[in-house]
Structures are given as structure tokens and as C-alpha cells.
Amino acid sequence: MEKSPNQRVTQYSLIAAFGGFVFGLDAANISGAVRFVSSLFELDSIQQGTVVGCALLGVIVALLFTGTLCDKFGRSRVLLGIGLTYSLSSLLSATALNYEMLIVGRFIGGVAFASITVSAMYIGEIAPAAQRGKFVSINQFMIGLGLLLAFIVNYFLVKLIGDIGWLTNDNVWRVMLGAELIANAIWVGLLLTIPESPRWLIKQGRKEEAKAVFNLIAPADQVETLSAQVEKSLEQDTKLDTLGQLKSLFSKRMRFVLFIAVSYAIVQGATGMNAVLFFAPMVFEQVGMSVEDTFMQTITTGVVGLLATLIAIGFVEKLGRRFLTVAGLVLVVVAHTSTYIGFEQANFVFSDNAVEVLSVELNQEGVDTAKIESLRGATFDNDVALKQKLKELFNKKELPIVSGPIINETIQGINAPLVLFGIFAFLAAFNLSIGPIMWVVFSEIFPNSVRSVALPVAALVQTISSWSIQQFFPWQLDNLGVASIFMLYAIIGAVGLVVMYFALPETKGKTIEDIEQEYARA
Template sequence: MDIKTWNAYKYALIVAIGGFVFGLDAAIISGTVRYIASEFSLSDIQIGTVVGAPSLGAIIALFFAGKAADALGRKKTLIIVAVLYLFSALMSAMATSFMMLTIARFIGGLAFSSLSLASMYIGEIAPAKQRGKLVSANQFNIVIGLLAAYFINYYLVTHVSENSLLFSPSTIWRTMLASELIPALAWVILLFRVPESPRWLSMKGQHDQALVVLNKILPQQRAIEVQAEIQQNLNEHKDTESVIQQLKLLFSSPMKTVFAIGFIMAVVQGITGMNAILFYAPTVFEQIGFGLNASFQQAIYIGITSVVFTVLAIFFIDKVGRRPLLILGLVAVVLSHAACWYGFSNATYSVNQQTIDKLEEVIDTTPLTAQIGKQFEDDVSFKEMLASNYDANTLRLNEGHIIEAAISVNPMLILIGILAFIAAFHISIGPIMWVLFSEIFPNSVRSVAIPMFALVTSIASYLIQQFFPWQLATFGAANTFLMYSMFGLIGLVLLWPLLPETKNKTIEEIEGTLVGQSKRNSAPSEQEEASSGAPAA
């Protein structure tokens, strides 16, 4: 690897550290749910509010992220985002109430715009042949962050001690949340070592500085050629500098294919259930009957699967291409959720003497003795019985133990289904959406389009996070996974005819294919319309 290629990798990987911080922030909350719910006596909706607060913050931030990136530059905006992560982690660990914790998590969510900003920066600085790998590096760092969070949670929950300041049942969740402070601080420091985006510099008329940056990552002649391409593209769209003008162009007829691809991918990534498993991993595994500590251990398998298949995505994305990976991945998403639905729909819950014997050491079983001999055909009716016999706080801390003792299910089918979904997501829609976002949007609408569609996926993700505890309690695990499977199927059907292949193409070449083709297709109809409206000779 020559020095220029190494520079491109170095800058991209530093920016992609934000992905690690995001992954850690997103997954670490999964280990705190039961402790926070018990400490602050939270309802299902309040649990969803704490867990979903970052996505709500991301929704708000994305209204301003693109404009900030255009006004301040990609680099300065990323530094601000990194500082927000740092502040949020500190405030979360010190929270003394449900409201304070929610606000702290919300502030952290303002930094979730780092995903779209990192994709924007990396897409603008990466050479065309390396762009897929480098944008995917952001997704890779996300899953490394997820894995780190699951390991941290598992280690802490298996070392709970009443006599420990940091590991006691009342403080362990604070230690979990505080673990984000170190990587967030490191990211703030390292961001000062990356250059500004050459496309942003050109947009601001700083052509000499742009060429200096391009010369750091490309051979001299190629750097001059790329700068000329950037300048030509900016000149062609110099009348679309304002947000309103960019939005009008994005919603125009020539952009309809680009818009449709961006919107569908954004919705599908958020609504197929990734954030339900990501943010509630131990809770999900408790539904299978793995018990408390085992559920934290199973969550590690999610992290490992995420890392392995993200690595495969990075390896194949520039070889196989974006389209084949995305289509095959969505097929796997549909089938894996269907397997989970089938497994949960055949689960039963029995209360017998064996159930009582298993639970006597962890909970008062007196309320269950009247239920001996009863069998429940779904988790909803079983949990309703438990709620009528135990107070909410007792259930929050012990529901996993009770389900483990009472459930009759094929755990391997559901476990394989969940891990297959994680694998499918991370080799397809997870990284590929951000790669395509960095490629399909022309420079003329890029700073509006990427944050806008990141906003769409954030809204979808927020709804999944906010309502998953309520959804699980109301509809049950089987129907919840069935819904995710149907959402994936709809996305697959809609994307199949629209999605192009973009590997090894510059942003300007992709624009010529997608937008240029739309313009050519619309030209004959406009001429026909003009001729049909002309008076007869």
C-alpha cells in the first residue's frame, strides 16, 4: 500500500471511530434496562423512552446536520458531534432521575448524525475503487462497538457484588454507561488530525487547499483530474446552493429514481427490527428462556456475528457489488424473521412442580402455586398471569428466570433465526445503505439528501426502539418477528427493480447513470407534450 492510499485509509478510519462510539452507545444500554427500570420504577413506555431517546435526538439533529456540514465544514461538524458523545456519556452515568437520564441519552442522540456525516466525509475523500471498503469501515467500527458493549455488559453483570462501589446492583448500570467516555475522548483528539473534505473546500472556493488534500490521497495527475471533475460538477449545479433549492432538485422528476432508492432503503434498514435486537438483546434472549446471565452471554454472539459478517461485507462489496449483496441479504432477513416467528408461535409456558422447584431459590413462588397445572399457549397470556401475581419491580428483575423455568420451545431454531438476521443485516442493508448514500446522491443535493434519508431511517429506528417493550407485551414475540419479516419482504419487492450497481464508479459517473438517464427518459415525453399541444397546420 503506497503512502497516498494509506492516507485515505487513515483519514477514513479516524472518522469511522465515530461508528465505534455509536455502536458502544447503542448496545451498552441493552445491559442497563432491567437495572434502570427497577431503580426508577419505569413502565414499558418509559423504558422505550429511555432507550429510544438517542434516536429521537438523532431525528432532531439531522434537520441541522447537513447545513452545519456545509457551513462549518465536515471536519468541524464531526468534532462537535464527538464532544456531544462525551458529554452525554458523562451525564448519563451521573443521572439521578428518569428525566435526567432521558435528556442525557437524547443529547447523545444528537451525535448519532455522525453516521451520515461520516459517510458524507468518507464518500467525498475516498478514491472510487476504495470507497465501498472505506465507507463500510464505518459500519465495521459500529459492530466492533456493539461487540465491545456486549462484552462489557456480560463482564459487569457476572461480577455484580453488593460490596463493590462500581459493581453493585444499584450502580452497575452507571459503570456500563461510563465505559463510553474513553473512546469518545480519543475520537475528539484524533479528529483534529484529519483534513477537510476536498469537495467542501472546492464548494467554498478554496481550490488550492482542495488540491493539497487530493494530492495526499491520489497520484498528482489523478488529483488534478478529480478536482476538475468536482469543479465541473459544482459549476453545473451552482444554482442549487441553498437548502430550498437542493430540496426542490431532490424532489424533481430527474431525481425520482435516486429518491425512491434512498427512501426505501432508509425505511427498510430501520423497520426490519435491527434496533429491537440491538438495544434489547438480553431482553430478547430472555424470551427464549436462556435466563439472566445466559442472556447477556448470548448477546455476545450477536456482536461476534455482526463483526464476522461486516468483515465479509467489506471484503465482497467491491468484488460482488452492492446489488447482489443487498438483494440476497434482504431475502435472508425475511427468512430468518420467519424462523423466529415459527419458533415462538409453537412455544408453550407451563406452571408445574418442576417450575416451582427451579424458581424457589430466586423468587417467592407462593403466588405461582395456585397456577400449578396450567399451560399457556403464548407469551402474552403467560405474562398477564405473572403481572396479576407479582408487582412490576419483582418482574423486571426476575421475569427472565420465570420464563426460563416455564417455557417449552425450540431454542436453537430461534437463536439461529436471530443470528441469521444479524448476519444478513450486516452483510447487506446495514453497510450497503451508507455506501449507496455516499454514492447515489449528486453533489448538488448531497448535503441535504444524506441527512434527510438518515432522518428517515432514524424515525423508523426510533419507532422500533420506543415501542418494542410495549409491542412485545401486547402482541407477543411471535407476531413481533412476523411483522419484521413482512416489512423486509415489502422492501425486497420494492428495491428489486430499482437498485443499480455502483461499484468502481465515481460519484459523477453514478449521477450520469441515474439522474442523466432520468433526464433522457423525460425529454421525449416533454417534446411529445409540446407537439401535441401545437395547433394544426
């Protein structure tokens, strides 16, 4: 049966966005693996942040030349190269013999994370204006799907430690990271079936090939109109090389568009999603959960994120980009404030019962119980003081394993319902709004003449913002405390809310060329 244009757009969009699924797998897997990697390689808090954050350094490097590669080779070929790069990263990471080798593997994986930018670019150029927001949002849905699947697998892997003879604390993370190779292989195969972006083909002067693609993804009576509209837009813009595109992007006529993109990128990256995402078990550990329970809660986060993204996809064309962004940021501020209040009164008491329970648990892990006995009767007013003391008592191999059980048994005064509401409300808010909507806005507001460079530049700003969050999150936990961190995120969200409320225009239902005429030529 012949597929309709809408069905083909859906198919091609899902394939392009499958890189988001692989990204989600990787994010969830490293969040589960970091505890075990930290113990095996005896990492401090900065090194823990680097294991996670070095991937975003790879993104930064990749984004410096992604635009040039997309212009030279096309969107679909670059996506294929990214798929192969993911495979190399998974192989190196899963077989890492030391901290340095793991960093190299994670860095290469970061280079592949540019897939999110390229797929947003590709989808934005093949999807019809009336549905572009929905299709670009598929990126975030696929990330959420990858997260959920990996969280489920990680939970069962952790449960099976000790039950399966060969699966231990020292190697479970290899299984987590190595499983990504299956998804990588599937994606590479699927990418071989998608056509090139017709807008890129027209830009290269390959007009007949572009019309052939338009015939696949648009009604027959619209093909000539679409081709002519893109040609007219490109004729009005001098064909620019990468340096020329950068000069145009930072010119006066692009000032408003660039301000919107940069502001959105900073807000989306700095409100803390990567802290919650990449360090999910560590975040739930602060509430006082067992190791197994923290992994169980990550599954809940995956479900919440996925459902929220589905809602965003359903309403992005009805409610619009602006409404979802502003409403989402309001909920972000409320959520982080709730988390702050819940954590703010927490203290830690080493009662006789807590010490006895911990002695049994730590003895099973091969830890000297005399260390925990020395804390009998001690009280710590906040998590920073507790962690400083634990650093004095336990070595780098023991600390990642013992910190969870110790917090679980000694924490008092915490308002766990407020904390959990805050975390899950934030996940919902992010995936309803600024998570998927940012990529929709990026795919729409830049003119054809600079899009190949503009999207990577905007993504670069978002990446640096996100990197700063996840690189220093373990250090912040140790030195600032979890309550202060979430208050900082709330403040950033509030500033972003004000900026987006006054600056962000509505772009739903408009063609890319219409948006260019309205905002980039003022």
C-alpha cells in the same frame, strides 16, 4: 516512512468512522442497562422503549440541521462537535438521578448519532471510486466492533454483581454507560488530525486547499483530474442554500434517486435490527435463558455481526451493492420466518419443580415467594398471556428482574435451535448487506449539489423507521407476542426485497460525478 495515499484514506476513514464505534458502545450498553434501569426507576414497557428510543428522537432533531452545519462549517468540524456532544451525553446518562434526567442524556446522545451520516458523507468524498464501498462500509465495521466490546464488558459486569461489594443491580448500568467517556475522549483527539473534505473545500472556492488534500489521498498524477472533475460537477449545479437543496432534492429529476434512498432507508430500519440490537438480552430472555446466559449470547451476536461486516467489506467492490442487498434481504426473510416458527408453539407451565426453583431464585432477589406460589399448576398458551399475569402479580421494580427467570423455568414447546438460527442468521444478513451497504448507496447516489441535505434526509427516514421499531418493541412483546413481531419483520423484509430487486441499480466502480450524470439527470 511516508504514507501512501491509500494508507492516508484508510487512516482518515477509520477516524471518521470511529463515531460508529462509539455508537456501537452506546447501543450495546443501553441494551444491557435497560433491565436494571427499568427496575431502579420502576418503568413500564412504554417508558422502557422511550429510554432506548429517545436517542433516535435526538437523531431526528439533529438531522434537521446537520446538512446546514456540514455546508457551513465542513464535515470534519461537524464531526468534532459531535464527538464533544457524545461526551456530554455519556456524562449525563451515567449520573442520571431519575428517569427524566436519563432521557435528557439519551436524547443528547441521539443528536450525536448523526455522526454516522456525517462520517459516511466525509468518507464518500475522500475515498477513490474503486474503493469507496469498502471504506464507507468501515462505518458498520466500527459499529460492530463497539457492540462486541461493550457486550463483553457488560457480560463480565453482570457476572461480578455480588462478587464486588460496591457493584449492584442498582448501579451496574452507570458503569456501563459511563465507560463510553474513554472512547469519546480518544475520538475527539483523533478528529483533530483529519483534513477537510476536498469536495467541500472546492464548493467553498478554496481550490488550493482542496488540491493539497487531494495530494494526500490520491496519486499525484490524478490530482488535477479529480479537482477538475469536481469543479465541473459543481459548475453544472447552481450553488444552493439549504432550502434550495431541499427543493432540488424533491424535484422531478431527483425522483428516482430519492425513491431508491427512501425505500432503502425504510427497509433497513423496519426489518428489526434495532429490536435485536438495543434489546438483545430481552430477546434472548424470550428463548428461556438465564440473565447471565442472555448476556453471554449478546457476545455471540457481536462476533457474528463483526465477522459478517468484514465479509461485506471484502466483497462490496467484487459482488456490488445490488447483489449484496438482494441476497441479504432473501436471508433476512428466511431468518425471521425461522424465528417465528421457533417461537410460535411456545407455552409456559408452572410445574411443581419450576415453582420450587423460582421460589429460591426470587427469594434471593427479595421478592415475595407467595406470588410465585399462586401460579403453581398454571399454564399459559403464549407469552402475551403470561406477561399480562406477571404484570398483575409483580410491581414495576420487581418485574424486570423476575421475568427472565420465570420464562427460563416455565417455557416449553419452543424450538430453540430455530430461534437462535433465525436471530444469528438475521444478524449476519443485516451486517453482510443492508446494514453497511445502505450507507454506501447513500454516499454515492446523490449529486454534489444536494449531498449535504440529501444524506441527512435519507438518514432521517431511516431513523424514523428504526425509532418506530425500538420505541414500541417492549410494548409489542407484552401485547403482540414475540412470534408475531418477527413475522411482521419477515413481511417487511419480503416487501423490501421486491422493491430493491426491481429498483436498485449497480453503482460500484463509478465516480460520484458519473453516478450523478447517469441517474440524477435522466
